[in-house]
Amino acid sequence: MEGIDFEVKELVYRGEGDTGDFISFDPGRCDGCGLCVKVCSAGLWSLREGKARLAPRYRELCLECAACWEICARGAVDFSYPAGGTGVTIRFG
Amino acid sequence: MESWDVVVVGAGPGGSYAAKTAAELGLKTLFLERGRYAGEKNSSGAGLGTRWWRDFPEIMGKLPYLSSYRRIDMIVIKVVDEENRLRLVQGTTGSDRDGSRWSGSLDKGMAGASIYRSDLDPLIADLAVSAGAELRTSTLACDVIMEKGTVRGVVTEKGERLRAEVVIAADGAMSTLARRSGMRGRWGGGCTLVPQIDFVCDEDKLDAVVGNAEWCWFGPFNGAYQVNFRESFHLGAGKWLRPDWDTRPPDMLRRVMEIPAFQKFCKVVEARPREYQAHLLPWLKKPPRTYTGGMMLVGDAGGFPCPLDGEGIWHACMSGKIAAETAAWAISRGDVSEKALAEYERRWKASPLGLEHSFGPEFVEIWDHSIFDPELMKRLIQLILELSEIHPFSVLFDWSDDHVSCLNRHLEHLFDLVPEFSEFGERYIKPLGAAVSPQVVKKALLQAKGKLPLLRLLPDQTYLRALELLNRRLGSRLKEAAGR
Ligand SMILES: Cc1cc2nc3c(=O)[nH]c(=O)nc-3n(C[C@H](O)[C@H](O)[C@H](O)COP(=O)(O)OP(=O)(O)OC[C@H]3O[C@@H](n4cnc5c(N)ncnc54)[C@H](O)[C@@H]3O)c2cc1C
Ligand code: SF4
Ligand code: SF4
Numbered sequence: 001m002e003g004i005d006f007e008v009k010e011l012v013y014r015g016e017g018d019t020g021d022f023i024s025f026d027p028g029r030c031d032g033c034g035l036c037v038k039v040c041s042a043g044l045w046s047l048r049e050g051k052a053r054l055a056p057r058y059r060e061l062c063l064e065c066a067a068c069w070e071i072c073a074r075g076a077v078d079f080s081y082p083a084g085g086t087g088v089t090i091r092f093g
Numbered sequence: 094m095e096s097w098d099v100v101v102v103g104a105g106p107g108g109s110y111a112a113k114t115a116a117e118l119g120l121k122t123l124f125l126e127r128g129r130y131a132g133e134k135n136s137s138g139a140g141l142g143t144r145w146w147r148d149f150p151e152i153m154g155k156l157p158y159l160s161s162y163r164r165i166d167m168i169v170i171k172v173v174d175e176e177n178r179l180r181l182v183q184g185t186t187g188s189d190r191d192g193s194r195w196s197g198s199l200d201k202g203m204a205g206a207s208i209y210r211s212d213l214d215p216l217i218a219d220l221a222v223s224a225g226a227e228l229r230t231s232t233l234a235c236d237v238i239m240e241k242g243t244v245r246g247v248v249t250e251k252g253e254r255l256r257a258e259v260v261i262a263a264d265g266a267m268s269t270l271a272r273r274s275g276m277r278g279r280w281g282g283g284c285t286l287v288p289q290i291d292f293v294c295d296e297d298k299l300d301a302v303v304g305n306a307e308w309c310w311f312g313p314f315n316g317a318y319q320v321n322f323r324e325s326f327h328l329g330a331g332k333w334l335r336p337d338w339d340t341r342p343p344d345m346l347r348r349v350m351e352i353p354a355f356q357k358f359c360k361v362v363e364a365r366p367r368e369y370q371a372h373l374l375p376w377l378k379k380p381p382r383t384y385t386g387g388m389m390l391v392g393d394a395g396g397f398p399c400p401l402d403g404e405g406i407w408h409a410c411m412s413g414k415i416a417a418e419t420a421a422w423a424i425s426r427g428d429v430s431e432k433a434l435a436e437y438e439r440r441w442k443a444s445p446l447g448l449e450h451s452f453g454p455e456f457v458e459i460w461d462h463s464i465f466d467p468e469l470m471k472r473l474i475q476l477i478l479e480l481s482e483i484h485p486f487s488v489l490f491d492w493s494d495d496h497v498s499c500l501n502r503h504l505e506h507l508f509d510l511v512p513e514f515s516e517f518g519e520r521y522i523k524p525l526g527a528a529v530s531p532q533v534v535k536k537a538l539l540q541a542k543g544k545l546p547l548l549r550l551l552p553d554q555t556y557l558r559a560l561e562l563l564n565r566r567l568g569s570r571l572k573e574a575a576g577r
Contacts, residue, residue, distance in 0.1 A: 004350055004359055004366065006290065008343055011369035015129060039334060041288055041342040041371040064134070065371040066267040067286045067342075070279050071334045079267065083250060084127045085231025092161075092291040092325065092368045093136030093210040 008041055012063060013089045019059045019082030023068070027051050029076035036077060039067040052076065064088050097123045099420050100247055100257035101226075102234045102270055104131040104218045105210075107392025107409030108263030110149075112228075113221035114417035115261075120424065122226040123255065124218075125247070127233040132214030135265075136289055136370035137406060138320040138327060139213065140165060140307050142205045144445070149410055153206065155216060161209035161322045166305040171354065172474055173312035179354040180478050184306070207307065207322050217410070234264065237274045243386035243430065244274055259420040259429050260388040263413060266373035268394035276385055282335050283377040283396070285403070288342035289329030294364035296324035302362055310349055313471045315464050317349045325367070331374060331403065332465065342371055376403050378454040383438055386431040389416040397446065400453035401460075411446045455524045462521055469517070476510045483507065 032050040042063055044055040055061065064087055069079035081087070099115045101108045104126035112124040128134040145153050156162050172181040222228055238246040238254060246256040247270065262270035266284060271277050299321060308319035317330040330345045332338065349355060358364075373393075380396040383389060391397070392409030399408060419437040423429045441447055463469055482491075482503050491499040535557065542548045542556055551559075 003356055004364075005347070006343070006366040006369065008369045011290070011366055013368070015133075033336075035336065035338060038338050038341065039286060041369070043341075063369075063371050065286065066373055067334060067371065069267065070284050070286075070373060071338065073279075073281070073336070075278075080235065080269065081127055081233055084233035085129045087134075089129075089133055090136050090368070090370055091211060092293075093132070093139075093370055 008043075008063075009061060012042075013091055014060075015086055015089050017083065017086035019086045021059070022064075022080050022082050023054060023058060023062065024078045025052065025054050026076045026078070029074045031074055033074075035071045036068040039071045041065065041067075044068075062088075094254050094256055095123075096246075096256040097121050098258050098424055099123070099261060099417065100255050100259075101125070101261040101263055102247060103263035103265060103392075103394070104128075104221075104228060104230070105135055105214060105263060105265060105392060105409060106217055106406045107394070107413040108261070109214065109217035109221045109413070110410040111261045111263055111391055111413030111417045112226040113217065113224045114414045115420060116221060116224035116226040118417065118421040120417075120421055122221075123257075124221065124226055124228050125232045125234055125249070126218075126228065126230045129231050130215060131218035131228070131230070132209075132211045135210040135214060136372050137210050138207075138289075138307075138318055138329060138404075139210055139406065140205060140207050140318075140320050140404070141406060142404065144407060145205065148407065148445075151220070152213075152217065152410075156206050156208050156213075159208060159212040159216065161207070161212050161325070163207045163322050164305045165205040165207055165307055165321075167307075168309060169303075169306045170309045170311060172477060173310065173314075173352055173354070174474060174478070175313050175471060177312070177352050179352070180474075181481055183481070207320050209322060213406070234269060235273075237270055237388070239274065244270075244388035258387075258424050259434075261391055261413070261416050261420065262388060262394045263391045263409070264394050266375050266393040268390065270388065271390055271394055274385055274388060276382060276390070280334075280375055280377070280396070282333065283375060285331040285333050285374045285376045286342060286371060287329050287331035287374050287403075288346055288369070288371045289327050290346055290366050291325055291327055291368040291370070292359065292364040293325045293367045294359075294362040298362040299324065299326070302358065310352065310355070311470075311474065312352070313467055313474060314348045315467070315470060317346070326364070331376075333376065333461075334373075343369065374398060374403055374405065376400065376457070378457045379450050383412075383441070384431065384434040386434070387429050389419065389434060389437045391416045397450075399449055399456075401456040408446060408449070411444065412441055415441045415444060415446070452525060452528055455521070455528075458524075459521045462517065472510065472513055475506075476514060479503065479507045479510055 030051050034047050036045040036052050042061050044058045044061055046053050066079045068077045098120035099122045101112045101124035104124055108124055112122050115122040167184050169184045174180045233250040234247045235250045236248040237244045244260050248254055262268050264270055303321050310317045320327045375393055375396045375398055377396045383395045391412040397408040397412050398405030416437055423433050
């Protein structure tokens with residue numbers, strides 16, 4: 001595309017502080033449908049050998065949208081939020 | 094253990110308005126927010142419509158003093174064809190014969206506002222604090238206190254147990270409280286994801302090019318909104334999170350950014366992308382269960398956003414207000430059981446919020462079977478363009494052939510397209526016929542009668558009765574009209 005394009009990770013802002021773990025994944029429930037891969041704006045999910053895999057650095061890159069939790073019909077993704085006062089800061093929402 | 098009359102979770106519009114109302118009613122009220130300040134975690138379009146002036150004038154009156162504010166008088170729809178050419182620009186101005194639709198300082202058009210959530214949310218939270226509610230930020234609620242199937246308070250991530258007579262869950266689409274209390278899990282197909290980009294641009298140039306308007310883009314790619322702020326704008330597009338999801342969210346926006354008219358616009362107003370956001374937005378035929386013993390769900394947590402346009406901030410404030418009023422009523426009677434809180438549902442159903450949802454299934458069906466079906470969208474856009482061609486000027490200024498041939502060609506295209514949509518219209522638009530008010534039906538019929546000399550002799554009531562008998566299909570509507 002000419003002129004305007006963007007890179008998601010350059011357009012997301014974060015506060016200080018340890019978010020703690022806030023996404024958990026249960027490979028036993030995953031059937032490898034790949035929907036979490038498609039809905040993630042930050043590209044944090046991938047498929048390996050028929051199972052989803054969450055990027056280990058997700059705490060620094062996740063947008064906290066919870067789409068991966070909502071789309072997973074198998075209940076393999078559990079999402080809570082980062083610790084209060086940490087994580088993404090939406091400045092121009 | 095601390096104890097309160099009402100603990101509200103979430104300081105979005107729904108939570109803050111609930112806290113404000115509860116405090117004003119004299120209840121000891123606490124509200125919690127996981128962000129460092131209200132609005133830190135939130136993104137919206139965010140356009141506010143005219144009804145804000147009617148229901149929340151105390152908020153509307155303060156918006157012009159906030160930095161992102163732009164007054165909105167109209168919505169401009171831009172229709173693009175398969176080859177990305179801009180083919181139709183249509184503005185909504187609304188009719189304003191008696192001025193009854195508008196108030197405040199704005200006297201015509203779609204008088205509303207665009208405002209960032211980073212401006213709006215702190216404003217409503219401040220109103221709640223001024224009314225006497227206590228706000229705790231950087232505080233994540235992670236569970237409910239349950240006793241004998243009734244919610245008795247909330248637990249924070251630090252293990253604090255906050256007891257409350259009534260809990261109001263205003264914790265957004267992925268409501269932790271609704272999940273932890275066992276009210277529901279995922280939305281399972283009833284929730285959209287809305288990726289959005291904030292562009293910063295030149296204020297004067299934006300004034301000159303868009304003025305006081307929101308823009309919408311429609312094309313075979315589906316639709317996108319462009320909400321314009323003081324010196325910036327949001328471009329966003331949503332879609333239901335369902336198994337047929339096929340694109341990466343940022344690509345939904347890139348698709349619109351490819352349109353040459355959009356690129357040109359960006360160049361002229363000197364726009365550049367500044368922030369990317371992605372947020373859930375429940376978009377349901379009707380809100381599911383909105384209360385349980387000791388707890389009510391408001392705003393997105395309750396599934397309240399508008400089933401036609403996905404607008405949800407007014408719905409959050411409205412449901413927050415009704416929930417707080419119901420809490421005061423239930424506490425004063427000493428009964429906050431599930432049975433008592435059924436009053437909440439009765440109240441919101443009887444309010445404009447209930448009216449908004451009375452045609453929820455029909456509204457959702459229309460979107461579901463049009464905008465997310467690229468083939469149908471392609472044809473629909475042809476139909477819209479064809480329809481817009483049939484006006485006197487089109488014949489005058491179409492120089493592709495002699496004028497008579499041009500007119501006939503337009504009509505022929507139109508008649509080719511119409512049957513394709515009759516099934517869609519019959520199935521998804523017609524049910525909305527029931528929403529047309531009997532007074533309007535009556536007025537239209539009497540006007541038609543006035544134009545036919547012979548019929549003028551008949552008394553109005555007799556004429557309406559006769560029609561009622563003749564037209565069995567529209568029977569019930571006409572009957573109602575005849576009755577008034
Ligand atoms: C991209 C997009 C565009 C939209 N455009 C428009 C528009 O133009 N006009 C319009 O009217 N509506 C629009 N909507 C809908 C609107 O944003 C929502 O309906 C509205 O924000 C709902 O308000 P709420 O208070 O219920 O929830 P939210 O605004 O989601 O607020 C929930 C609050 O709770 C906090 N929270 C969540 N969990 C916890 C927890 N466990 N503990 C403590 N705090 C918690 C969150 O940080 C947040 O502040 C849009 C939505 C999206 C996603
Ligand atoms: S959506 Fe769920 S089931 Fe499908 S790949 Fe992802 S984790 Fe596995
Ligand atoms: S919450 Fe959103 S951004 Fe984070 S991993 Fe899930 S889909 Fe990706």
